[in-house]
Amino acid sequence: MNMSGENMPQGVLQEIEKLVRELNDHSYRYYVLDEPVIPDAEYDRLYRRLKELEEEYDYVLPESPTRRVGEPPLEKFEKVKHGMPMLSLDNAFSHDEVRDFDARIKRLLNTEGPVEYTVEPKYDGLAIELVYRDGHLYKASTRGDGYEGEDVTGNIRTIRAIPLKMEVSGRIPVEIDIRGEVYMELDEFEKLNGQRERSGEPLFANPRNAAAGSVRQLDPSITASRKLYLACYGAGTLRGMEFSSQAEFVQWLKAMRFPVPAAMRVVKGIDRAIDVIKELEINRNSFPFETDGAVIKVNDFGIQQKLGVRTREPRWAIAYKFPAHRATTKILDIQGSVGRTGVITPFAILEPVRIGGVTVSRSTLHNWNELKRKDIKIGDTVVVERAGDVIPHVVTVVEKERTGLERDFPIPGKCPVCGSKVIREEGEVAVRCVSLHCPAQVQEKIIHFASRGAMDIEGLGEKNVELLYSRGLIKHFEDIYRLDKSDLLELPRFAEKSARNLIDAINRSKRVSLTKFLFALGILHVGEYAARVLAGNFRTIEDLYNVLPDRITGIRQMGEKSASSISTFFSDEKNLRTLESLKSLGVTIDNPDFESGRKERLPLEGTSFVITGTLPEPRNEIEEMIERLGGHVSSAVSKKTDYLLAGDEPGSKLEKARSGGVKIIHYKEFLKIAGK
Numbered sequence: 001m002n003m004s005g006e007n008m009p010q011g012v013l014q015e016i017e018k019l020v021r022e023l024n025d026h027s028y029r030y031y032v033l034d035e036p037v038i039p040d041a042e043y044d045r046l047y048r049r050l051k052e053l054e055e056e057y058d059y060v061l062p063e064s065p066t067r068r069v070g071e072p073p074l075e076k077f078e079k080v081k082h083g084m085p086m087l088s089l090d091n092a093f094s095h096d097e098v099r100d101f102d103a104r105i106k107r108l109l110n111t112e113g114p115v116e117y118t119v120e121p122k123y124d125g126l127a128i129e130l131v132y133r134d135g136h137l138y139k140a141s142t143r144g145d146g147y148e149g150e151d152v153t154g155n156i157r158t159i160r161a162i163p164l165k166m167e168v169s170g171r172i173p174v175e176i177d178i179r180g181e182v183y184m185e186l187d188e189f190e191k192l193n194g195q196r197e198r199s200g201e202p203l204f205a206n207p208r209n210a211a212a213g214s215v216r217q218l219d220p221s222i223t224a225s226r227k228l229y230l231a232c233y234g235a236g237t238l239r240g241m242e243f244s245s246q247a248e249f250v251q252w253l254k255a256m257r258f259p260v261p262a263a264m265r266v267v268k269g270i271d272r273a274i275d276v277i278k279e280l281e282i283n284r285n286s287f288p289f290e291t292d293g294a295v296i297k298v299n300d301f302g303i304q305q306k307l308g309v310r311t312r313e314p315r316w317a318i319a320y321k322f323p324a325h326r327a328t329t330k331i332l333d334i335q336g337s338v339g340r341t342g343v344i345t346p347f348a349i350l351e352p353v354r355i356g357g358v359t360v361s362r363s364t365l366h367n368w369n370e371l372k373r374k375d376i377k378i379g380d381t382v383v384v385e386r387a388g389d390v391i392p393h394v395v396t397v398v399e400k401e402r403t404g405l406e407r408d409f410p411i412p413g414k415c416p417v418c419g420s421k422v423i424r425e426e427g428e429v430a431v432r433c434v435s436l437h438c439p440a441q442v443q444e445k446i447i448h449f450a451s452r453g454a455m456d457i458e459g460l461g462e463k464n465v466e467l468l469y470s471r472g473l474i475k476h477f478e479d480i481y482r483l484d485k486s487d488l489l490e491l492p493r494f495a496e497k498s499a500r501n502l503i504d505a506i507n508r509s510k511r512v513s514l515t516k517f518l519f520a521l522g523i524l525h526v527g528e529y530a531a532r533v534l535a536g537n538f539r540t541i542e543d544l545y546n547v548l549p550d551r552i553t554g555i556r557q558m559g560e561k562s563a564s565s566i567s568t569f570f571s572d573e574k575n576l577r578t579l580e581s582l583k584s585l586g587v588t589i590d591n592p593d594f595e596s597g598r599k600e601r602l603p604l605e606g607t608s609f610v611i612t613g614t615l616p617e618p619r620n621e622i623e624e625m626i627e628r629l630g631g632h633v634s635s636a637v638s639k640k641t642d643y644l645l646a647g648d649e650p651g652s653k654l655e656k657a658r659s660g661g662v663k664i665i666h667y668k669e670f671l672k673i674a675g676k
């Protein structure tokens, strides 16, 4: 791009500069001050004129608003190391705990006099670091683990409240890392969720998730379509300038046109700070954003330095958490919703009620036991509580409001999404739909089907399954084998080579062992181990069609739960049709694990272990070794347990094994049995 502006009439250069200045000025008034002075249509006109000139003369200033959009999607986020760690905050849940914080500071400083604090709302969003070099936005990253985050520069540039260039008429540092919170306003959040509900997309649980989901997006045009804001509250690395206090720093940020926390106050002494917290708590619902507390910071930077940092939190700041919002409303209906793993959970449809700035019309009821325990009925008046989430939960039923017309909601016998019969195992809380064809679960099942250890289709991970599913290209397992290269080439993530690689990987996966195939089907309670046992006992998959549970419990290593789920799976006509389609599309199943073909027996063949306590090697490695050697690990001691492998500080399983007469062994004996 021609950045020098050579061969450009002087008048044009001036017009471009003027337009950029004016447009940035209007953005600032609109997004930061919330005091627009021109109508949107006028802004759009100026923007179009600028774009025209930039294109005609191939000249774009670094701070031009046209640079905020149009970056191509990324393959993945690059990592960025923070110049200084991004810390988090200690929490206080009562005014007394805030006083303790003040007392601790005075003790450390060895002073009796009142400490000066700043108090401001805590924004419930996503922490971001903006690196400015010579006044220009150079990089933006997420907090990550505090030391290293993800490079989200292209996305952050689309947030119009963030200056691409600082006000150079003021003093600016050579380099500064400005920290702040990106958030979504409540109105925008509700609008976005409304849209998502209409288009059948999953809803964001709260404005924080919505903001985080919008920033951690590989495609900046999606971020640009979400209205996001920022509040800047701190600095990391700072070179070429100094500040003496938080208040002075925030004043400077404001002069540089950065958005800063609303209603920040400077007060002397903890009593005044608590007064401000109380005010914020009263006003919290009038803020356009979600705030879950107040942040109290020592104002003086010299004192902050003296107090220092405790592992991950500074000693000079604390977050006071507001109590959760509550309201009373009525339950209009109770329904079941099917999660991605088939578990059906009850939820309540509520008479809409405003709770802390958000209209709430649903409440989760967690599970069917909870429904019973809290004795919740359709028609009940209930107290609902919303912490950070927009989906609140029912705290209690207001019994005195009962009229006698309230109705119990029975545990459903059929899946509310696909109508298949559901299963509930004895002693289990969860009710599940186990159909292979349930639309609520299909994506998750396909992801599992294609994963390593299952059909092992390289390149068909979560992201690509989501993409192919959303485009209607795969609806069931078998559709994977109907894909061709031209289907893939129409999609944004694929080019010639990646499309060919995926088709090759799909073709390679067509030859598969029965063990892997059974595992890939994602039958409830059939993990890799059970799949191997089944393959050891059934020569072909057809031998499992319409199998009875007794035939499976007859196999030593199989329990009743898996038997019933396997039998349900292989008696479902639709499931059997899927298996037939897979075969007719070229999936060929070999069975090298079938017992009669095997000569050598593994040392732990058919032996069942339970592990307790700390062992010399990591637990998962020992479990893997046992399974590799033909054994099996269960989580609880039962009649079928052969050995309890006990390490240091064993848990209650030891007692259970003793009373059940299960042989208890230590690591050394275990190695002997394993032939090591």
Ligand code: IVH
Binding pocket: 086, 087, 088, 089, 120, 121, 122, 123, 124, 125, 126, 127, 180, 181, 233, 234, 261, 295, 314, 317, 319
């Ligand atoms: S000051 C040393 N001020 O809350 C950390 N943080 O729970 C200084 N947050 O990591 C942070 N609003 O992401 C500060 N007004 C505010 C804030 C705020 C939200 C976030 C921030 C921090 C987290 C800790």
